[in-house]
Amino acid sequence: MRNAAVRSNLLVPEIREVMDIRQASDYLGISPDTLYKYASEGFVPAFKLGNRWRFKRSRLDEWMDRQSGMNVGEGVDTEQKKPVKAAL
Numbered sequence: 001m002r003n004a005a006v007r008s009n010l011l012v013p014e015i016r017e018v019m020d021i022r023q024a025s026d027y028l029g030i031s032p033d034t035l036y037k038y039a040s041e042g043f044v045p046a047f048k049l050g051n052r053w054r055f056k057r058s059r060l061d062e063w064m065d066r067q068s069g070m071n072v073g074e075g076v077d078t079e080q081k082k083p084v085k086a087a088l
Helices: 002-011 021-028 032-041 057-068
Strands: 047-049 052-056
Touching: 021 032, 021 052, 021 057, 032 052, 052 057
Parallel strands: none
Antiparallel strands: 047 052
């Protein structure tokens, strides 16, 4: 029974509150390169710890909730098909 529990933990990655770029890109379903670009542009909520980007799962969840509440076409450059930073 214990071996089955250990094996099942290996198949399901642990989702931590603070994630590195690889963990966060897996969580969001995008490539690490794309996430790095979005973090650098301030499009996704992120912070730097030393010289490495870090992402709080709760902040990403809130951000995704706000993004999913947008009207169709709002926040997307229709010619380039990529997200654009919202005007403040």
